[in-house]
Amino acid sequence: MQENPQAAKLLSLLCLLPDGLVLSCCNAALQQVALIDTHQTRLKKLAPIREFILEEYPPAGRPLEELRLHFAQFTMRVYKAAAHITKNAVDALSIEFWNINSVLLHFWQTLADVDACDGPLEATFQLAQFVYLASYGDCLPLLPYAKAKLQILGRGEDATECTRKMGDILRMRHRYPEAAAMLEEAKISFTNFNDQWGAAQCARSIADIMRMQNRYEEALVKLEEAGDTFCKLGAAIDFARCKQTMGEIFSMRQQYGDSLPKLVEAKSTFEAMGDCLGATQCMQSMSDMLCMLNKYDQAAATLEEVKATYDRIGNRLGATQCVLRTGIIFLMRDRRVEAMYNFREAKAAFDTMKDLRGSAQCQGRMGDICITENPYSDAIVMLSEATTAFTSIGDRMAAAQCTQGIGNALRMWNRYPEAVSKLDEARRIFESISNPLGVAQCKHSSGDMLLTIGAYDEAMCKLKEAHASFEVLGNTLGTAQCKHSTGNVLLMLGRYEEASSKLEEAKLSLQLIGDGWGSAQCTLSLGNVLRMMNRYEDAAIRLAEARADFEKLDYQLGVAQCDQRLGEILHMQMKHVDALEQLEKARAVFDTVGDRLRAAQCYQTIANALLTRGEHDQAIAKMNDAQVKFQEIGDVIGSAQCLQSIGDALYALGRHNEAFSNLEGARSVFDEKGHRLGIAQTMQSMANVLIGKERYDEALNWLTESKALFSLVGDQLGVAKCLLSIGNVLRIRELFSDAAIQFEDARRIGVSIMNRHVEAQSSRLLAYTCIALERLDGGRDLFEAAAQLYIEIGLDEQAKICNEALEILRTAVLD
The missing domain is CATH 1.25.40.10 (Tetratricopeptide repeat domain)
Structure with a gap:
């Protein structure tokens, strides 16, 4: 420094450049100056030293003018047209951005009134436009200085342009107010x-x-x-x-x-005017529309083309938005692993660009995935963070969508009052911003929740409202999904023919829009309808069809769901060894993919299969395992159902007091959660315990109350089971005529809801009652009918009992 008086001037210029100079541009002697850092291929001063030298030796004179001219000309040469951006311009300006910004900031901070500013002003506007279009760097500290000096110089229009550019940059950063x-x-x-x-x-x-x-x-x-x-x-x-x-x-x-x-x-x-960016943004909007119309293949192909263009012109924001939107398509197709990968990649890029809205969108979508994979607490945290971010930038629709997602997570977590509150909150926001699609989706979610808690009539009402809204909007996906949900309600109501019809309609609609996953889900539900109708062979065919569809989609969770239902069918057919093997296979998949809810359900069904086989102690142990798993995921209803099943197992073991205590605990949970179906089922089980304790009057009271509750929620199957239990009490009391009325009513319900198991049970018990009433011909016919029904639904052991009773009856007649 002492040997070369010009060194200080040169160093002060270097300190004006936070990113330094390319080493090849510097004389070797300069590199020997103390307190200089070489970073990769650039020579720069450390920050504290830069500030000291700039204060002690401020750059000035011709060298400073030449430096300003160099960077102003560089900016305008590289980035000629403000409306058009190229990858080369992005790459070149990104390397020198902070140097250009620093030189221009120094210019506006030190500008004297007499200085000419046209060149630096144009460079400032170009740099601001670059920030706006390329989502790189930050001109917000620079523009206020330029605006202030321009106002002093009496250049009001140029100062106003600075204000406009600041507004546009703030807009792109979602700082809307x-x-x-x-x-x-x-x-x-x-x-x-x-x-x-x-x-x-x-x-x-x-x-x-x-x-x-x-x-x-x-x-x-x-x-x-x-x-x-x-x-x-x-x-x-x-x-x-x-x-x-x-x-x-x-x-x-x-x-x-x-x-x-x-x-x-x-x-x-845009194409006619050569505006590549504008044309590409239009294509991006078209891909969004295709996605909303469920035309996922076309949407994905358009996005691929759009992203390639963004990559070519160096538009990081557009390219990242494409990654996000592709993730959404993966999510809509239930390819959750790929979707999560895309959302994480996009979020990292949005965070780098300080794009709060884009980051929040990714956070919300990751929360949606967490809902489907059962870490509900994670989902709620993610969606709450996203809601806060959207609210802070005034994006009410996105905030409402996240609130809706929180409602769905709470619903899946069985926290129903909170779920209702969140879904209502989201619906109100959607209504306030005139978003009928969001309103319809909230109603659909509410309908699904009411189905879960056994409020079938209310569920049907909500789903009808949602379906009508989706139809008005021309939203085929929403309409089909409502039909699917309605089919599930009808299934729970025992209206099997109507359920099948709705599910077939939904399946056809989903096939027409190319939603293979939704179509396979409908096939799975159709298999469930047939299972509930005790048409086990037909159900197995449907489930195998759904399983094959899921395999084509490489959706292992769907495959496992089919295996789970097939295991339940084998259990109902008393093929317990095969059932246990199928259920264990499904459980292993659920454990692997982290679906803890369905894994717990498998444990529950395995326990029920052991209970049916008379292996009560093992059944109780398995049910305890299932209950723990339900508790781990916060599924209070699932845990209570296990407690109910444990009560049934203890009853079978003759441990009536313990059984009643467990059933009371389960009923208390169902009462608290407003789960009317659970309340009715538990009361029925408690009545059976009272029958075992020969407390018949109390049992009849419980059964009468339970039957009324089943009737209130529209569960005809539950009503039929209560009638059978009431008939049994009356038969024990030798009130055979009254018992026959109950069994006949139950039999009629079994026929009307096409539940051949109930029909067979009713026919068998009615046969015993007819014999007690000395109506032997009627008893024989009923035993024959029951035996045939049991054979048809694959319950050979029950058919054997009926045939043995027939043989005894024939022998008695001969004697």
């Missing part, structure tokens, strides 16, 4: 300067903020205003951008017939 204030200020100034183009640009940006805040009507008014101005001025690209935003608004409102023409018109204009 600040952005709107900046843009409104700029719009007023442009109007005062009679700058129609500038005012219209502000109006268009304000409209985009309104779009993101779901203020669609206000946004459309602003866009019409801006569009008219651009049309008069002959600004074709700007007019096309207005059409593009209108198309996006119509799409968000599910008005696809209005949306597509706008996007096609805008895209054509």
Whole structure:
């Protein structure tokens, strides 16, 4: 430094460049100066030393002017047209961004009134546009200094342009209130300067903020205003951008017939004007629409093309949005592993770009996946964080979607009052922003929840409302999903023919829109209907069909679900060894994929199979394991059902007091959760214990109350089972005529709901009653009918008991 007086000047210039100079540009002697760091291929000063030297030896004179000129010319040479961006420009400006920003900031901070500023001003505007389009760097500290100096110099329009650019950058960063204030200020100034183009640009940006805040009507008014101005001025690209935003608004409102023409018109204009970015953004919006219409293959192909373009032109934000949207398509197809990978990749990129909204979108989607995989607490945490982020930026629709997701997680967690509250909160937000799709989805979720807690009539009401809304919106997926859910309600109501019809309709609709996963789920549900009708062979065929479909989709969870149901069929057919093997196979898959709910359900069914085989102690041990697993995932209802089954097992062992205690505990949980079906089933089991303790009057009271509750929730199968138990009490008391009435009523219900197991049980018990009443011909016919029904549903042991009774009856008649 002492030997070369120019060294200080050179060092002060180097300190003005936070990213330093390329080493090849520097004289070797400079590298020998103390306190300089070589980082990769660049030479730079450490931050504290930079600040010291800049203060002690501020850059000045011709060397500083040349440095400013170099970076201003570099910026304008690399990035010539503000509306067009290329990968080369992004790569070149990214390397030197902080140096350019620092030199320009120093210029505006030290600018004297007499200095010429046209070159640095143009470079400042270009750099700000680069930040806006490439989502790289930060010009917000730079632009206020430029604006302040321009105002001092009396260059009001240029100062206003600084305000507009700050507003646009804030808008892209989803800081909507600040952005709107900046843009409104700029719009007023442009109007005062009679700058129609500038005012219209502000109006268009304000409209985009309104779009993101779901203020669609206000946004459309602003866009019409801006569009008219651009049309008069002959600004074709700007007019096309207005059409593009209108198309996006119509799409968000599910008005696809209005949306597509706008996007096609805008895209054509962009292509004609050589605006690659604008055309690509239109294609991206079209892919969103295809996804909403469940045309996933076309949406995915369009996104692939869009992402390739973004990569080619160096648009990091657009490319990352494509990664996110591809993840959403994976999620809609239930390819959750691939979806989660995409969401994590996109979130990391959004975090790097400080894109709060994009990061929150990824967080919300990861929460959705957690809901399906049962770590509900993780899902709620993720969705709550995303809700907070969306609320902070004023995105009410996204916040409502996350609130809806929290409601679904709470529903799956059996925290029903909280779930109802969250779903209602989400529905109200959707209604306030005129989003009928969100309202319909909330109603659908509420319907599914009411189904879970056994409130079938209310569930049916909600699903009808949701179905009607989806039909009005032309949302085929939502309509089909409502039909699927309605089919499940009808199944629980024992209205099997209607359930089959609804499920077949849903399956056909899903096949037509190419939703193979949804179609396979319907086939699985159809298998469940046949299982409940005791048509086990037919059910097995349907389940095998669904299993094959899931295998084609490489959806192992669906395969395991089919294996689980097949195991349950084998259990009902008394083929316990095969049932246990099938259930263990399904359980292993559930454990592997982390589906703890279904794994617990398998343990529960395995325990029931052991109970049916008379292996009561093992059954109780397994049921205890299942109960622990339900408790681990917070499934209070599943845990209570296990407690109920343990009570049934203890009853079979003659341990009546313990049985009653367990059943009371289960009923207490069902009461607390408002699970009416569980209450009715537990009361029925408690009545059976009372029968075993010969407390017949109390048992009849419990059964009468239970039957009324089953009738209230529309569970005809439960009603029939109560009638059978009431008939048994009356038979024990030798009130055979009254017992026969109960058994006949149960038999009629079995026929009406096509439950051949109930029909067979009723026929067998009615046969015993007829014999007691000395109606031997009637008893014989009923035993024959029961035996045939048992054979048809694969219960050979029960058929054997009926045939043995027939043989005894024939022998007695002969004697």
